[in-house]
Amino acid sequence: MSLRERTEELLVGRVTFPLTSYLLNRRGVITRFNELTRSERYAPEQLRELQLKRLRRLIAFAYERVPFYTERFRSIGLLPGDIRSLDDLRKVPPLGRQDVIDRHHAMVDSTLGNACDLADRSSRGPGEPIPFAPFRQHQLVRNTSSGSTGAPTVFYENGSRTALNWVHEFRLKSWFGNMPGAREARMVRLSNEYLPKSRVLRLRNRLWNQLIIPGVNLTDRDYAVCVEKLAQFRPKTLWGFTSALAGLADYLRRNSIDPAPWGIGLVVGWAAPVYDHERRLLTEVFRCPVSNIYGAREVGHVAGQCPAGAYHINAEHLLVERDDDAEASAGGGREAGEILVTTLDVSPMPFIRYRMGDIGAIAPSNCGCGRTLPVLQEFVGRTGEIFRASDGRMISPNFWCRTFMNVRLAGAIRRFQVIYVNDHAMRIKIVKNGSYTAATEQVLADHLKRNFPQDMEVAFEYVPEIPPQISGKYQMVVNEMEHAGNHR
Ligand SMILES: [Zn+2]
Numbered sequence: 001m002s003l004r005e006r007t008e009e010l011l012v013g014r015v016t017f018p019l020t021s022y023l024l025n026r027r028g029v030i031t032r033f034n035e036l037t038r039s040e041r042y043a044p045e046q047l048r049e050l051q052l053k054r055l056r057r058l059i060a061f062a063y064e065r066v067p068f069y070t071e072r073f074r075s076i077g078l079l080p081g082d083i084r085s086l087d088d089l090r091k092v093p094p095l096g097r098q099d100v101i102d103r104h105h106a107m108v109d110s111t112l113g114n115a116c117d118l119a120d121r122s123s124r125g126p127g128e129p130i131p132f133a134p135f136r137q138h139q140l141v142r143n144t145s146s147g148s149t150g151a152p153t154v155f156y157e158n159g160s161r162t163a164l165n166w167v168h169e170f171r172l173k174s175w176f177g178n179m180p181g182a183r184e185a186r187m188v189r190l191s192n193e194y195l196p197k198s199r200v201l202r203l204r205n206r207l208w209n210q211l212i213i214p215g216v217n218l219t220d221r222d223y224a225v226c227v228e229k230l231a232q233f234r235p236k237t238l239w240g241f242t243s244a245l246a247g248l249a250d251y252l253r254r255n256s257i258d259p260a261p262w263g264i265g266l267v268v269g270w271a272a273p274v275y276d277h278e279r280r281l282l283t284e285v286f287r288c289p290v291s292n293i294y295g296a297r298e299v300g301h302v303a304g305q306c307p308a309g310a311y312h313i314n315a316e317h318l319l320v321e322r323d324d325d326a327e328a329s330a331g332g333g334r335e336a337g338e339i340l341v342t343t344l345d346v347s348p349m350p351f352i353r354y355r356m357g358d359i360g361a362i363a364p365s366n367c368g369c370g371r372t373l374p375v376l377q378e379f380v381g382r383t384g385e386i387f388r389a390s391d392g393r394m395i396s397p398n399f400w401c402r403t404f405m406n407v408r409l410a411g412a413i414r415r416f417q418v419i420y421v422n423d424h425a426m427r428i429k430i431v432k433n434g435s436y437t438a439a440t441e442q443v444l445a446d447h448l449k450r451n452f453p454q455d456m457e458v459a460f461e462y463v464p465e466i467p468p469q470i471s472g473k474y475q476m477v478v479n480e481m482e483h484a485g486n487h488r
Pocket of ligand 1: 306307308309310312367368369370371
């Protein structure tokens with residue numbers, strides 16, 4: 001790295017990024033980052049002690065100031081002092097997405113008065129920060145999360161949640177040797193058409209060392225623009241929705257463009273899992289480590305994948321549990337269940353035991369990287385993505401990954417989507433590659449015949465394109481039965 005680059009990185013990482021973040025009410029990013037680089041190696045009991053201290057503070061705050069929780073805790077006869085161990089949190093019923101949709105105003109700190117109404121009436125876009133917020137009376141920002149079923153969840157924050165996201169991103173990147181201020185490119189939830197050519201982006205470029213490029217609805221012409229910008233900017237980290245990253249990698253491969261001279265040292269997918277077939281494509285094209293962040297907009301970044309491949313939970317700020325509910329546990333292995341997340345920091349809208357809609361398990365770390373943060377395991381997909389066949393078999397999204405990584409199919413199919421129509425019918429949408437033939441379809445049909453009950457009807461549908469959802473996520477499995485109300 002040249003002296004100029006090093007100076008620029010230090011200036012951005014230590015001065016301009018923290019300072020501008022402060023002015024957007026995203027405070028303490030560097031202090032907290034420094035704390036996290038120590039706590040990630042705490043002994044497990046020391047970490048649990050920290051969590052308990054924060055949990056007790058949170059429960060007392062929620063009981064006192066958040067009407068939704070005051071009501072909820074009273075209904076089960078729980079007083080803040082009853083939380084003496086992390087396990088005591090199990091007395092609180094899980095928080096569903098529908099609770100948030102119905103009661104989002106009651107879930108906000110009541111001492112903030114009409115701040116929600118003001119945020120609702122604001123002309124700012126979802127999640128858009130308020131400049132100079134620390135000096136203003138009202139600091140709430142309204143944001144939305146689209147979710148896989150399309151019903152938007154409204155939530156509010158004052159910048160503290162975004163600050164924690166930045167801190168967790170700093171930590172994740174540091175695991176791969178990229179320090180705060182290092183150049184990064186981010187493929188975002190905006191198409192080229194809507195990407196504002198504004199001052200904000202120029203400022204992000206100059207003050208944060210961030211290049212913002214479009215990440216949805218990308219055509220080959222958009223990819224060409226991305227490639228030109230990336231070659232010029234030379235980011236050390238490349239962020240994106242998995243679908244955008246995979247699309248870019250595919251474009252590079254089709255056009256025999258080698259990204260090595262750009263100097264990318266880390267690719268991070270977020271907002272969706274990086275499935276095995278996508279990881280393989282990204283690793284082959286970018287020839288650098290590929291990481292993934294698990295989380296949701298409402299609660300922030302929950303876990304990040306370390307160089308050894310484990311999903312370490314950001315346990316200092318998020319308490320992650322597995323729901324013991326038998327029905328929810330039915331998707332995965334013996335230890336798997338629905339993931340519940342509690343935001344441990346005191347923020348205007350706390351989430352306590354929030355149902356993430358994902359099936360997984362939590363284990364203590366015995367990771368080769370040496371970090372002691374607990375690990376998320378057995379991710380078998382979202383609750384709605386797991387198909388229960390009429391004979392009781394469970395088909396997880398990973399089955400489809402393995403299927404389409406099959407050597408006889410991998411090169412012939414550009415993209416696919418599985419749609420479960422009902423108990424005995426599914427459609428498979430396929431975007432063909434040049435080498436797809438009738439024989440390919442036969443290979444696939446035979447494979448499915450062996451893995452599904454005999455009464456399963458499979459229809460193949462050939463399409464020119466499979467668009468991502470509005471959120472930018474590309475949905476591999478669609479469960480139409482879920483929308484019919486078969487599922488929670
Ligand atoms: Zn690790």
